[in-house]
Amino acid sequence: MVVREKILDMVVGCFKRHGAKRLDTPAFELKEMLTEKYGEDSGLIYDLKDQGGELLSLRYDLTVPFARYLAMNKVKKMKRYHVGKVWRRESPTIVQGRYREFCQCDFDIAGQFDPMIPDAECLKIMCEILSGLQLGDFIIKVNDRRVLDGMFAVCGVPESKFHAICSLIDKLDKISWKDVRHEMVAKKGLAPEVADRIGDYVQCHGGVSLIEQMFQDPRLSQNKQALDGLGDLKLLFEYLTLFGIAEKISFDLSLARGLDYYTGVIYEAVLLQTPAQAQESFNVGSVAAGGRYDKLVGMFDPKGHKVPCVGLSIGVERIFSIVEQRMKTFGQKIRTTETQVFVATPQKNFLHERLKLIAELWDAGIKAELLYKNNPKLLTQLHYCEDMGIPLVVIIGEQEMKEGIIKLRSVASREEVAIKRENLVAEIQKRLSES
Amino acid sequence: MVVREKILDMVVGCFKRHGAKRLDTPAFELKEMLTEKYGEDSGLIYDLKDQGGELLSLRYDLTVPFARYLAMNKVKKMKRYHVGKVWRRESPTIVQGRYREFCQCDFDIAGQFDPMIPDAECLKIMCEILSGLQLGDFIIKVNDRRVLDGMFAVCGVPESKFHAICSLIDKLDKISWKDVRHEMVAKKGLAPEVADRIGDYVQCHGGVSLIEQMFQDPRLSQNKQALDGLGDLKLLFEYLTLFGIAEKISFDLSLARGLDYYTGVIYEAVLLQTPAQAQESFNVGSVAAGGRYDKLVGMFDPKGHKVPCVGLSIGVERIFSIVEQRMKTFGQKIRTTETQVFVATPQKNFLHERLKLIAELWDAGIKAELLYKNNPKLLTQLHYCEDMGIPLVVIIGEQEMKEGIIKLRSVASREEVAIKRENLVAEIQKRLSES
Numbered sequence: 001m002v003v004r005e006k007i008l009d010m011v012v013g014c015f016k017r018h019g020a021k022r023l024d025t026p027a028f029e030l031k032e033m034l035t036e037k038y039g040e041d042s043g044l045i046y047d048l049k050d051q052g053g054e055l056l057s058l059r060y061d062l063t064v065p066f067a068r069y070l071a072m073n074k075v076k077k078m079k080r081y082h083v084g085k086v087w088r089r090e091s092p093t094i095v096q097g098r099y100r101e102f103c104q105c106d107f108d109i110a111g112q113f114d115p116m117i118p119d120a121e122c123l124k125i126m127c128e129i130l131s132g133l134q135l136g137d138f139i140i141k142v143n144d145r146r147v148l149d150g151m152f153a154v155c156g157v158p159e160s161k162f163h164a165i166c167s168l169i170d171k172l173d174k175i176s177w178k179d180v181r182h183e184m185v186a187k188k189g190l191a192p193e194v195a196d197r198i199g200d201y202v203q204c205h206g207g208v209s210l211i212e213q214m215f216q217d218p219r220l221s222q223n224k225q226a227l228d229g230l231g232d233l234k235l236l237f238e239y240l241t242l243f244g245i246a247e248k249i250s251f252d253l254s255l256a257r258g259l260d261y262y263t264g265v266i267y268e269a270v271l272l273q274t275p276a277q278a279q280e281s282f283n284v285g286s287v288a289a290g291g292r293y294d295k296l297v298g299m300f301d302p303k304g305h306k307v308p309c310v311g312l313s314i315g316v317e318r319i320f321s322i323v324e325q326r327m328k329t330f331g332q333k334i335r336t337t338e339t340q341v342f343v344a345t346p347q348k349n350f351l352h353e354r355l356k357l358i359a360e361l362w363d364a365g366i367k368a369e370l371l372y373k374n375n376p377k378l379l380t381q382l383h384y385c386e387d388m389g390i391p392l393v394v395i396i397g398e399q400e401m402k403e404g405i406i407k408l409r410s411v412a413s414r415e416e417v418a419i420k421r422e423n424l425v426a427e428i429q430k431r432l433s434e435s
Numbered sequence: 436m437v438v439r440e441k442i443l444d445m446v447v448g449c450f451k452r453h454g455a456k457r458l459d460t461p462a463f464e465l466k467e468m469l470t471e472k473y474g475e476d477s478g479l480i481y482d483l484k485d486q487g488g489e490l491l492s493l494r495y496d497l498t499v500p501f502a503r504y505l506a507m508n509k510v511k512k513m514k515r516y517h518v519g520k521v522w523r524r525e526s527p528t529i530v531q532g533r534y535r536e537f538c539q540c541d542f543d544i545a546g547q548f549d550p551m552i553p554d555a556e557c558l559k560i561m562c563e564i565l566s567g568l569q570l571g572d573f574i575i576k577v578n579d580r581r582v583l584d585g586m587f588a589v590c591g592v593p594e595s596k597f598h599a600i601c602s603l604i605d606k607l608d609k610i611s612w613k614d615v616r617h618e619m620v621a622k623k624g625l626a627p628e629v630a631d632r633i634g635d636y637v638q639c640h641g642g643v644s645l646i647e648q649m650f651q652d653p654r655l656s657q658n659k660q661a662l663d664g665l666g667d668l669k670l671l672f673e674y675l676t677l678f679g680i681a682e683k684i685s686f687d688l689s690l691a692r693g694l695d696y697y698t699g700v701i702y703e704a705v706l707l708q709t710p711a712q713a714q715e716s717f718n719v720g721s722v723a724a725g726g727r728y729d730k731l732v733g734m735f736d737p738k739g740h741k742v743p744c745v746g747l748s749i750g751v752e753r754i755f756s757i758v759e760q761r762m763k764t765f766g767q768k769i770r771t772t773e774t775q776v777f778v779a780t781p782q783k784n785f786l787h788e789r790l791k792l793i794a795e796l797w798d799a800g801i802k803a804e805l806l807y808k809n810n811p812k813l814l815t816q817l818h819y820c821e822d823m824g825i826p827l828v829v830i831i832g833e834q835e836m837k838e839g840i841i842k843l844r845s846v847a848s849r850e851e852v853a854i855k856r857e858n859l860v861a862e863i864q865k866r867l868s869e870s
Contacts, residue, residue: 001457017797019804021771022436026536027462027493027520048493049482051524058462058483079772085462085520089486101461113807120790121807128797242790244798336456337514351552355677362452362563363679369454372548372556 002334003327004103004320007133008083011105011314014129015081018121020107023080025065027087031055033300037064039260040167044088058087062106063261063311064296070110070307071300077111077307108311110297116232119265119292120239122312126269126288127245129314135287135322137272141205141252144233145262145291147214150226151253154219155197157190164188169202170256173270173285177203202254208237210251232265257291265310266291271322287315287322335389340432342393343370344381351375353396357406357424361394364425366432385411391435392428437769438762439538439755442568443518446540446749449564450516453556455542458515460500462522466490468735472499474695475602479523493522497541498696498746499731505545505742506735512546512742543746545732551667554700554727555674557747561704561723562680564749570722570757572707576640576687579668580697580726582649585661586688589654590632592625599623604637605691608705608720612638640687643672649688667700692726699727700745706757722750722757770824775867777828778805779816786810788831792841792859796829799860801867820846826870827863 034045034057046058059065062082070078083105090100107125109118123140130138148169152162165188168180177199184190184198197219204210211234220226233251240246249267257266269288290312298306327334343358351374361368369390371381378395385393395407395416406424408431409416419427469480469492481493494500497517505513518540525535542560544553558575565573583604587597600623603615612634619625619633632654639645646669655661668686675681684702692701704723725747733741762769778793786809796803804825806816813830820828830842830851841859843866844851854862 001459004459005457016773017800017802019772019774019802022440024436024439027522028536047484047486049484051482053524087462089488101463109807111807114786114809117786117790117807124794124797239790242787243794337454338451339454351549352677355552355555355674359559359678362559365452367452367454372544372546372552374549 002336003323004316007316007319007323008103008105010132011129011316012081012083014125014132015105015107017128018079018107018125020079020081023066023069023078023082024084025059025062025069025082027085028056028058029065029068031057033068034060034064037261037296037299039163039258041088041258044090046087046089059084060088061086062104062313063108063293066106066108066110066311067261067293067296067307067309068300070297070309071305074305075110075307079107079109081105081107102317105314105316106311107314108309110307110309112308116235116239116265119232119236119310120243122290122310123236123240123249123267124243124245126267126290126312126314127243127248130269130288133319133323135271135319138248138269138287139272140249140267140269140288141255142233142236142249142265142267143252143255144229144265146225146229146264147220147233147253148229148256150220150223150229151198151201154223154226155201156194157198161188161190165190165198166256167258169198169254170258172202172254172256205250205252205254207246207249207251208234211237214253229264236265257289261293261296262291263294264292267312285315285318287318289313289315333389337369337388338367339369339388339390340367340392341369341428342381342385342390343368344376344378344385344393344395345397346378346395347397348375350396353401357394357396360425361428364429366425366428382411392431394424394428437771438758439751442751442754442758443538443540445567446564446751447516447518449560449567450540450542452563453514453542453560455514455516458501458504458513458517459519460494460497460504460517462520463491463493464500464503466492468503469495469499472696472731472734474598474693476523476693479525481522481524495523496521497539497748498543498728501541501543501545501746502696502728502731502742502744503735505732505744506740509740510545510742514542514544516540516542537752540749540751541746542749543744545742545744547743551670551674551700554667554671554745555678557725557745558671558675558684558702559678559680561702561725561747561749562678562683565704565723568754568758570706570754573683573704573722574707575684575702575704575723576690577668577671577684577700577702578687578690579664579700581660581664581699582655582668582688583664583691585655585658585664586633586636589658589661590636591629592633596623596625600625600633601691602693604633604689605693607637607689607691637689640685640689642681642684642686643669645686646672664699671700692724696728696731697726698729701726702747720750720753722753724748724750772804772823773802774804774823774825775802775827776804776863777816777820777825778803779811779813779820779828779830780832781813781830782832783810785831788836792829792831795860796863799864801860801863817846827866829859829863 045060048056062084085101086104087101126140157165168183172180181195184195185192211230214220214230237246240249255268267290268286270286292310294308298304341361343354345354354370358368358370391411393409400406404421405418406421407416408419480495483491520536521539522536561575592600603618607615616630619630620627646665649655650665675684690703702725703721705721727745729743733739776796778789780789789805793803793805826846828844830844835841839856840853841856842851843854
């Protein structure tokens with residue numbers, strides 16, 4: 001939990017640095033609001049039992065509830081972040097970092113703006129967070145739904161199959177092109193030459209030069225949609241260069257993203273494996289993803305008014321797994337509490353003094369603990385401090401009481417100094433501010 | 436949301452000051468785990484639809500899941516806090532601060548310890564939080580389930596009716612004794628003289644002297660259970676005096692607390708109304724509550740092993756309502772974002788420079804924003820800062836570019852100073868640390 005909290009603090013800190021305000025929506029939505037938003041994954045939605053009242057479902061992500069919120073409240077412009085739980089009916093396979101309940105951290109920009117500026121900011125945020133968390137090297141794959149659709153069209157995929165083929169492409173990070181091609185031809189009934197044409201494209205990835213190359217591509221350059229997408233990607237890379245992150249971004253024609261609601265730029269960050277990790281088949285999939293969804297808000301608005309949106313989601317559960325795994329590997333121990341001072345006594349019948357003293361520390365804002373025993377042994381008390389990583393111990397006994405002093409002990413160095421009783425709080429605060 | 440965050444930070448800060456670690460449990464529990472834990476309120480539990488797999492329900496509070504967690508993981512000792520959502524099937528009546536989904540903040544101490552030390556700490560925590568939030572004057576009512584049961588027994592309530600009578604007593608903060616008495620006699624079939632005997636007790640409240648008085652009470656002093664409860668309450672008040680909070684605590688024989696699982700000390704904090712509030716019938720009920728539940732963990736353990744627990748729950752939703760209401764009354768405005776610097780330009784075609792500059796600020800950890808427009812008007816940009824309460828504006832234009840400087844403007848004073856481009860980040864950080 002401590003690791004989680006630190007990671008979340010860092011993520012939220014970045015969202016705030018980019019001017020987002022926090023928004024919270026309820027855990028359940030009307031069932032009808034969630035239907036037909038998630039494509040093949042709709043079966044993973046948790047429904048509530050009909051106990052009277054509306055039919056409700058648990059939210060599947062934070063994006064659809066955000067769009068519903070914007071439409072319901074007629075908000076035309078908003079930059080918000082949301083950290084919250086979402087639920088999916090999956091069998092938990094912890095190795096991959098997928099659970100039935102998990103935390104999502106989303107940042108979204110809603111509103112009509114000049115093209116690609118908010119999109120570039122989303123990618124900048126992903127870079128800041130992934131660099132900040134020091135997860136190792138990463139790359140963000142970028143594509144555009146319109147480029148994908150254009151590519152399908154010029155390759156000769158019938159429009160009715162766009163969706164199915166798109167889902168297959170999405171599997172390319174897990175299975176090989178050969179297997180994907182086989183499924184396209186054998187299961188989806190695509191002509192082999194159509195599949196091969198797709199294959200030529202989806203194996204391409206690169207930077208701005210690849211965008212230029214696609215602009216010149218004899219087939220793709222004939223497609224209006226694809227050209228729109230490529231134009232936006234070119235502008236995006238211009239901004240990414242200004243942000244100093246272009247070398248982290250890869251235009252990748254195999255990036256598809258399964259969800260139905262994306263309409264423009266899409267992106268997904270993956271950690272680059274070290275050779276050692278690749279051998280252990282240490283695969284965590286994507287750690288952050290997102291894209292542009294310009295039509296989702298309109299689906300919730302009675303009059304169909306659109307609010308263009310772009311956003312990102314940080315895969316914090318996977319990041320938690322990675323950091324935990326790494327801590328295990330390096331044998332790191334993390335404190336689970338923040339207690340600064342422990343109140344101890346070597347003598348019997350000192351509970352009253354300990355209680356008075358600890359109340360004084362609490363009231364001064366100092367994080368303090370004692371054992372809930374009338375007469376604990378000194379050794380037990382000191383061991384507790386070592387186990388819990390508490391740095392300071394205040395020791396009070398009969399002799400100290402008589403002299404009006406108190407002993408302050410450093411747990412690490414075992415050094416003890418005597419301090420006037422009335423200076424205790426000040427001395428502790430001084431020590432804590434120094435450390 | 437900003438207000439909520441500040442309140443939650445303050446509450447969590449207090450929990451950490453008392454050495455608690457954070458724990459998080461899933462939003463749903465097995466349906467069977469929640470049954471027969473909440474008495475009359477069980478009908479308010481949200482069940483999930485049976486879509487295959489286990490029958491699940493949304494958690495109703497954070498206490499039962501905590502007890503289930505302790506039993507499942509065989510944890511014998513733990514001090515934890517939990518901030519999370521819980522769900523209840525109520526028609527939302529926002530005036531009273533009750534929703535179908537709401538946030539709970541719980542602190543609990545599990546383990547076998549010397550009596551009343553953890554209980555006293557729970558009350559200390561409630562005092563620290565309620566004082567810290569400056570909600571106005573408050574009092575914490577304290578009673579003990581065993582005193583209640585003993586009282587029912589000596590008054591002549593048949594044991595089968597303890598539960599129903601207890602629930603009626605719990606209503607005494609909403610309806611008068613006269614009405615409660617009527618329900619006892621007319622609806623629950625209690626003999627009028629039994630009801631009158633109860634009435635004599637439940638109208639008593641006071642401090643340590645009332646405990647002493649009850650020890651001498653001819654009827655109550657004959658009941659073993661009641662004496663046990665009174666003995667613990669006496670010890671509790673001793674510790675509360677050492678903590679310096681005894682004057683905030685009132686032994687109140689009318690405090691019942693509806694939930695089934697309490698076994699010992701129970702408590703509930705209420706805000707004291709000013710005469711003006713009383714006239715507006717500004718009633719928010721209790722703002723924090725809790726008690727001892729020594730048998731709940733055993734109910735989840737296959738062998739029935741008990742882990743005694745004591746805890747408290749802060750009614751943060753009600754506190755949010757109160758603080759919001761007060762802010763409305765005083766017309767206070769709160770910033771929804773934390774942006775420190777806005778990057779502006781008075782000229783056209785300066786998007787590239789703005790993007791480069793803002794990336795530099797973000798990379799230095801400065802919270803910064805710009806408008807997502809190629810050519811925004813300067814006035815629009817300055818208005819945005821005023822609306823959002825952003826304190827500083829960085830202004831870049833052709834002249835500044837030539838001279839290698841930048842203008843830094845204070846939004847409040849409208850003062851502008853020229854700064855060397857390379858000193859910008861340092862100067863902003865200096866200004867921010869001073870303010």
